[in-house]
Amino acid sequence: MSVLWAALVFAFRDVKFRKFVSLLTVLAIAGGLAAFTALRITSIGTKTAAEEVVSSVLAGELLVYGEGLCDLSELVAEDLARIPKVERAVPVVLTMGYVEGSMAFIMGVRPEDLDMAVSEFAEGKGFREGEERVIILEVSFAESRGIEVGDIVLVKPQIGSTSYLYRVVGTADIGMKIQELSAAGTYVIIPLSEAQEMLGREGRISMAMLKLESPEYKDYVKSAVVSMYPGARVFERSDVMKAVYQVISLVDGILLAVTLVGIVVAVFSTSNTIMTNVREHSREIAVMRALGAKTYHIALIFLLEAAFFGLVGGTVGVGLGILGADAVRGLFASTGMLKVPLIIDYNLLGFCLGVSVLVSLGSSLYPIFKACNVKPVEVLKNE
DSSP: OHHHHHHHHHHHHHHHHTHHHHHHHHHHHHHHHHHHHHHHHHHHHHHHHHHHHHHHHTTTSEEEEOSSSSOEETHHHHHHHTSTTEEEEEEEEEEEEEETTEEEEEEEEOGGGHHHHEEEEEEEOOOOTTOOSEEEEEHHHHHHHTOOTTOEEEEEESSSSOOEEEEEEEEEEEOOOTTTTTSOOEEEEEEHHHHHHHHTOTTEESEEEEEESOGGGHHHHHHHHHHHOTTOEEEEHHHHHHHHHHHHHHHHHHHHHHHHHHHHHHHHHHHHHHHHHHHHTHHHHHHHHHTTOOHHHHHHHHHHHHHHHHHHHHHHHHHHHHHHHHHHHHHHHHTTSOOOOOOOOHHHHHHHHHHHHHHHHHHTHHHHHHHHTOOHHHHHHTO
């Protein structure tokens, strides 16, 4: 116990008298771990948000596309609705455009299908049959632009040079986000007929969403759709989730490689600090060895010092990582992309803290080896 106490006193005294170097080491560890923690928390939240989006988008389990862009007849939805076990078929037009100069996904649906497209209204309401030039904005976009219900916004599709003035009748959380992860942009909803007019494709739709009586019927319905329309492309929720996870995993891999650079910097910083301390305390080490200190006594001093750097740097890094993940979540929300929840996994935080301590201890092994091999006779002879 006395050996441990002596080692603690020596290690903390070293940190105390070398504040600036110690601070830089702690910050190096904290920076690398903060990036890693923020990435992992954001990844968990992104996957959760993606699952919620896909569940909302594919509440009916199946999406039916034609062979090209917006080439399905609107009457196809009526045919699909007559397939046994299909509870509802929703025709949808989806195109790209600009709202008040910002990129947007413009979605056209019928008034009676708004309940499938909108998760919840924040202000206002939907549109009714016969209403013209009315639009529903995503609530995050409306708030960021200061747009309120009753305001007039300029909408311009990518196809064509005509712009349209629309009156905002509601702001809402839009659930039917077919291309949520493919690009940054807000979603807006307009009447189906007006979306067809923008594309010059009257009577045509981009896809039909099928709501089934039960998910267990999806294979049967999928076969029936393909039999009825051989050229149709049918996607299941699981297909979309696989694609989503592939995109998330790819982005995770790229970002993880970037964060590893920070961890490598932390390793070299800790190793350099401990090595410098070993050199500066070579005389004290020699004296302790001459007085009978064992090898593990010397090793314990610098192991405790490295553990201190890892623990403090890890704690600061985890805290900064949570703040960073929250900032990324706010960035996603402000751009109208995924609403990423901030999910704090305490097992993950414990893992990150443990990694910080282990990395610090590992990076100190070589300096400690050098300290344990200090020869008292040679050191004291040079004094």
